[in-house]
Amino acid sequence: MPRPPRIEQFSADEVCVVHCVQRCIRRAWLAGVDPVSGVDYSFRKEWIRRRMEALASVFAVDVLSYAIMSNHIHQILRNRPDVCAHWSDEEVAIRWLRVFPGRRMEEHLAEPTENDVKTLARDKERLAEVRRRLSDVSWFMRALSEPIARMANKQDECTGHFWEGRFKAQRIVDEAGLLACSMYVDLNPVRAAITGGPEGCQFTSAHDRAEGEKGAKVDSAAFDLKPIPTEEAGRRVRETPVEKLRDEHKAKRRNPTGRRILRDAWLSPLTLKPNVLSADAEVHAEGVRSSDRGFLNLSWKDYWSLLCWTADQAIEVAEAKVPEALAKRLSQLGIDVSMWRDLVWNWQPYFGKSVCVGRPESMKQHAEQTGRHHYRGQASGAACFA
Template sequence: MPRPKRSEQFDPGEVCIVHVVQRCVRRAFLAGVDRESGKDYSFRKEWIRRRMEALASVFAVDVLSYAVMSNHMHQILRNRPDVCCRWSDEDVAIRWLRVFPGRRLEEHLAEPTENDVQTLVRDKERLAEIRKRLADISWFMRALSEPIARMANKQDDCTGRFWEGRFKCQRIVDEAGLLACSIYVDLNPVRAAMAESPEQTPHTSVYDRVKACQGAKLDSAAFDLRPIPTDETGTKIRDTPVDELRQERKKKRQNPTCRKILRDGWLSPLTLLPDKLSDEPEVHTGGVRSSDKGFLNMTWKDYWELLRWTARRSVEETNLKVPASLRKTLQALGIDLSMWRDLVWNWQKYFGNSVCVGHPESIKQHAAETGHHHHRGQASVKSCFAPG
C-alpha cells in the first residue's frame, strides 16, 4: 500500500505536528561506522545537526525533538504559518535568499544584497508563494536533505542517492501521542544499544537540553538575517582576491552571526507556558528559531524523570511500577500505565505502519476529518490506551 499524499497528512496553511523519518539509501551507515569498509562517517551527524539548526533560524518550523542515527534520522517538527504571517516582506525575502539564493555562490562569491531583497519584495505573487514555503515541512526537509547529500557525494567522489527516498511522515494528533513520540525519539540511541543513558547520546535533542541545563554553549549556526549593502558587495568582489573571498566565506559558514548560544537555544522550548493564550504565536526575536512556544504540558524536570525511568531496560526493572510523581501525567493523557514502557520500547509494533500517532479516538477523529473511515494502525494501539 503506497504512502498517503503529503496533503492528506499536513497542510502548510495550518499549525500541525509531525514525526519525520529520513533513512540513508539501503539503510547503509553513511553517518556512522560503515560495516563493509570500516570507515567512520560519524562526523556527518554534526553536519545534519548544524544544518537543522541553521534552517530553524529561517523557516517557520519548530524543531521539537530530533535524533541523528548512523543510517537514519528522526525529527518532530511543528510548522508555524501563524509565525510566518507576522514576518515582514523583507524578513521573508532575506530568509528565503539565505537558503535559496538563486545563483551559484561559488561563482559570484556574494551574499544576498539589499537590492536582491527589494527585488524579491516587489514581486508580490512570488513572495506570497515563498511565505507559504517557509512554513512547509516538505520544503524544510528538502533544504535539509539535499545539501547533506551533495556534501557527502562530493567527499566520497561519487554520484547517486544518499537518502533512500522521500521522508516518512506521521501526523501527531494529540498530546499523548506527542509525549510518547518525543520519548521514543530521544531514546533512539539507547534502544539501539549505542549508549546506556540519555545523557550519553550526542546529536539528540535530550542531549542538547541536558547540556544546556549545565550551561554548555555552542557557536550558533543560525543564518545572518541582515542583507549586505549592494555598493559594499560590488566593491568587495572587485577589490578582493577570489581565494581570499572563498576563505572568508568558508570561515563565516562556521558561525555566520559570530554568536554563542545555549546548546538547546535553537530547539523549541519543552514546556507550554500556562499564562499564554493558546493561539498566541510567541514569535521569537533572537534569530535562532521561529517561536518561543513550548509543546508539552509538563516541566523539563518531570520530562527528564519520565525519560530516565523509561530508559531503564534491565530484566529486573521491566516490571517496575511507574513512579507516583509521573502517574498523574500519564493517566491524564489516557495512557495505560502498564503499557507505557512497551509502547515506547516497541514503537514499531504499535505505530510502525500508522500514518497518525496518538490516542485511538484521536486517530479515528482525524480519519473522519480527512474523509477516511479509519487510519492504518488504528487498532494496534488500543491496548496501550485507556478508553476515552
C-alpha cells in the same frame, strides 16, 4: 493500503506536528562507522545537526525533538504559518534568500544584497509562495537533505543518492502521541545499544537540552539575517580575489552571526507556558528559532525523570512501576500507565507503519477529516491508552 498524499497528512497553511524519518540509501551507515570499509563517518552527524540548527533560524518550523543515527535521522517538527504571518516582507525575503540564493556561489558567494531583498519583496505573487514554503515541513526537509547529500558525495568523490528517497511522515494528533513519540525519538541510541542511558545519547534533543541546562554553549549556526549593502557587494566582487572570497565565506559559515548560544537554544522550548492563549504565535526575536512556544504540559525535570526511568526498562520487568507523580500525568493524558514502557519500547509494532499517531479517538477524528474510516495502527495502539 497505500500511503496517503502528503497534502492529506499535513499542510503548510495550518499548524501541525509531524514525525519525520529520513534514511540513508539501503540503510547504509553513511553517518557512522562503515562495517565494510571501517571508515568512520560519524562526523557527518554534526553536519546534520548544524544544518538543522541553521534552518531552524530561518524557517517557520519548530524543531521539537530529533535523533541523528548512523543510517537515519528522526525529527519531530511543527510548522508555524502563524509565526510566518508576523514577518515583514523584507524578513521573508532575506530568510528565503539565505537558504535559496538562486545563483552560483562562485559568482557572488550566495550573499543576498539589499537590492536582492527589495526585488523579491516587491514581487508580491512570488513572495506569497515563498512565505508559504517557509512554513512547509516538506521544504524544510528538502533544504536539510540536499546539501548534506552534496557534501557527502563531494567528500566521497562519487555521485548518486545519499538518502533512499523522500522522508517518511507521521502526523501527530494529540499530546499523548507527542509525548510517546518524543520519548521514542530521544531513546533511539539506547534502543540501538549505543549507550546505556539518556545522558550518553549524543546528537539527540534530550542530550542538547540536558547540556543546555548545565550552561553548555556552542557556536551558533543560525543564518545572518542582515543583507549586505549592494554597493559593498559589488565592490567586494570587483576588488577581492575569488580565492579570498571563498575563504571568507567558508569561515563565516562556521559561525555566521559570531554568537555563542546555549546548546539547546535553537530547539523549541519543551514546556508550554501557562496562561498563554493558543492563538498567540510567541514569535522568537533573537534569530535562532521561529517561536518560543513549548509543546508539552510537562517540566523539563519531569520529562528527564520519565525519560531516564523508561530507558532503565530496556528489559521488561513486571513489577517495575512508573513514579507516582509521573504516572498521574500519564493518566491525565489518557495513557495506560501499565503500558507506557511497552508503548515507547515497542513503538514500531504499534505505529511503525501508521501515517498518524495518537490516541484512538484522536486518530479516528483525523481520519474522518481526511475522508477515511480509520488509520493503520489505530486498533493495535488502543491497548496502550486508557
